[in-house]
Amino acid sequence: MAQDPPVSDMSEDQARSELQRLALALAQANRAYHHDDSPSIDDATFDRLKLRNAQIEQRFPHLKRKDSPSDQIGAKPKEGFCKIRHRQPMLSLSNAFEAKDVEDFVARLKKFLNLKPQSDMRMTAEPKIDGLSLAVRYEKGQLVHAATRGDGETGEDVTANALTIADIPKTLSGAPDILEVRGEVYMTHADFAALNVAQEQAGQKPFSNPRNAAAGSLRQLDAQITKSRQLLFFAYAWGDLSEPLAPSQSKAVARLRALGFSTNSLFKTCDTSEELISHYRAVEMARADLGYDIDGMVYKVDDLALQARLGFRATTPRWAIAHKFPAELAWTELLGIDIQVGRTGALSPVARLNPVTVGGVVVSNATLHNEDYIAGRDSKGQSIRGGKDIRVGDWVQIYRAGDVIPKIADVDLARRPADSRAFDFAEKLKQEGIQGQRAPGDAIWRYSGAEPLADLAIESLKHFVSRQAFDIEGLGAKQIEQFYNRGWIRTFEDICTLKARFGPGQLQQVSKLEGWGEKSAQKLFDGIDAKRSIELHRLIFALGIRHVGEGAAKLLANRFVTWEAFSEAMLSAVPGSPAAAPVVDIDGVGAVMAQSVVEPFQDPARFAALQCLVAHLQVIPAPQIDTASSPVAGKTVVFTGTLLKTTRAEAKTRAEMLGAKVSGSVSAKTDILVAGDGAGSKAKKAADLGIETLDEEGWIALIEGL
Ligand code: IVH
Secondary structure (H helix, E strand, O other), X not given: OOOXXXXXXXXXXXXXXXXXXXXXHHHHHHHHHHOOXXXXXXXXXXXXXXXXXXXXXXXXXXXXXXXXXHHHOOOOHHHHOOEEEOOOOOOOOOEEOOHHHHHHHHHHHHHHHOOOOOOOOOEEEEEEEOOEXXXXXXXXXXXEEEEEOOOOOEEEEOHHHHOOOOOOOOEOOOOOOEEEEEEEEEOOHHHHHHHHHHHHHOOOOOOOOHHHXXXXXXXXXXXXXXXXXXXXXXXXXXXXXXXXXXXXXXXXXXXXXXXXXXXXXXXXXXXXXXXXXXXHHHHHHHHHHOOXXXXXXXXXXXXXXXXXXXXXXXXXXXXXXXXXXXXXEEEEEEEXXXXXXXOOOEEXXXXXXXXXXXXXXXXXXXXXXXXXXXXXXXXXXXXOHHHOOOOOOOEEEEEEOOOOOOEEEEEOHHHOOOOOOOOOHHHHHHHXXXXXXXXXXXXXXXXXXXXXXXXXXXXXXXXXXXXXXXXXXXXXXXXXXXXXXXXXXXXXXXXXXXXXXXXHHHHHHHHOOOOOOHHHHHHHHHXXXXXXXXXXXXXXXXXXXXXXXXHHHHHHHHHHOOHHHHHHHHHHOOOOOHHHOOOOOOOOOOHHHHHHHHHHHHOHHHHHHHHHHHHOOEEEOOXXXXXXXXXXOOOEEEEEOEOOOOOXXXXXXXXXXXXXXXXXXXXXXXXXXXXXXXXXXXXXHHHHHOOEEXXXXXXXXXXXXX
16 A cells, blocks of 8 residues: 555545445455455555555545445444344255156155145245245234345345335235244346446446345445445245134135235145146246246145145255255356365265356366266266266367256267367376375275375364354354464364463464454454364264264154264174164164264374364264153154054154154164054064053054154
């Protein structure tokens, strides 16, 4: 800034253009810091730019911009919003891509519900709006607050912004005392185009698509900005309620409409998967003329009593699915294939592409999955892409659906360079100096070197601090690399001990680093301290155990409740026999996952590292089922024989929801045996062991009303 002219010498034109530049630079820096967790400038420079902006504004008050950085003191979008905890989590949807997936989905539901495969089951079909979800809470007919989805459990309080959206009623009459309406905030193509013209005129960066524009417009600390943007809202679901809205999805949506909400006109009820698919095709044809973006259809079971019986998986309801529209396509050149080392040691090939725009987003990388995929085979050895392999120098067709990672759909053999060679995975690893091996039956090459790979460690640390894991404020991917390279953070435990290791000079040490100041260093230490108390499921997820995603981590946490119980069970699992591990009887956990969950506990070095980490933490147990009201909480239940009123899968899910542990075999540990029709040896064994045995009626009577 030294060479910038003194403010006192500035012309009006100079001032105007510098204010524009400063607004942009400060907004970018803010975003990099608070949203992307990767500061682009250091704190001191940030403060200097802000000061200069204020000085210019002081001299030329009439040039002060609407989006002036001075009005955004402490305007840190992510921090600026209060958090709202959703009383019922805001879930996502599982996906179907083809008609067959939809048929399978409907067949699965019927099986779960014990309905005949050929019977009709009423479903609803409606567009999947490509916007952002919002939960709006009304109490006694008054809008009290509105929250974004956030991580599904906690969202941002955007009440002031929601109040500016014309489509969202501020008061309701005839609504339940408590009503949380959920739906999608979106922007039409026309409003998006107009907004981008205005953005450019104001020297602001245009938005890349209507969804981003809607999100950026809603998540504004200054609600006046939200007001100036044309946001719309479709209501399609609900959360907390003091009384049911209606007995079915379709009637509930009609009720929301009657209460004054906009609901989508392409909503339809269907009785068979054929009807769902034909409505999908009709909407797909109409899609280009809708004037707003949709990325598929959502199908839901209409009867809310059936929805309740179907219940939820970790992050998605069993009773709904999103049927996505086919992805967008574009051709480009494959410049190279790199090998990426994942945090679990998987060596994944990544395509480096000549950047190309696919569906409004610039794509320069695409996943290549594994060696067979590159060679044109799937995991079963069947040919894919007509058996065409992928080679460096090829022209490849890229597709992406929604937020899904771009993939390669096709290869143009006519444009293949004459001298191209088939990709040799082993050779590539050799060139890169990466030691790897591919076990028989495994599609993936895995790192097999003795030394821990820096990349591997960095990846696992990044995962550890990621949003669904420890989510440490001020410690994002970029900071992890910085600290790793200095040798300050090499293990999970190092994060917890960072402050203590520096002693009293800690602040100065960190603030001397590029991109850091005292303020941000202090924030980092505070951020780490704030996460010393952590929920069990987050801790399990953070460990980066192969196959254990967020959903599985929650299942494990719910099953074992405390860290002590979890680690004890993993330690005492029979080595090499994952089937004996107590994890496999959790619905949704298979033998493969069980094996990898047990591994870190049975490897002495990894277990020691885990213990060191946990010593610095206070692990919050998973919320327990109210044992007082559930007679089966904590009990081990075995189902045998044929159940007539429900299926085995439903009975098991229900029992687990009530806090029971469902096991497949009768032993001295069994508390209750539920014997359906034709129960045989298990019933006899239970009788011999003196275990309480109930028939299906008895079981239903026991859990009735819960
Ligand atoms: S129902 C329990 N209906 O899609 C799930 N979601 O991938 C309740 N979305 O987060 C969601 N249009 O933001 C539902 N008609 C629609 C939707 C819709 C868009 C979004 C929603 C959700 C995401 C799930």
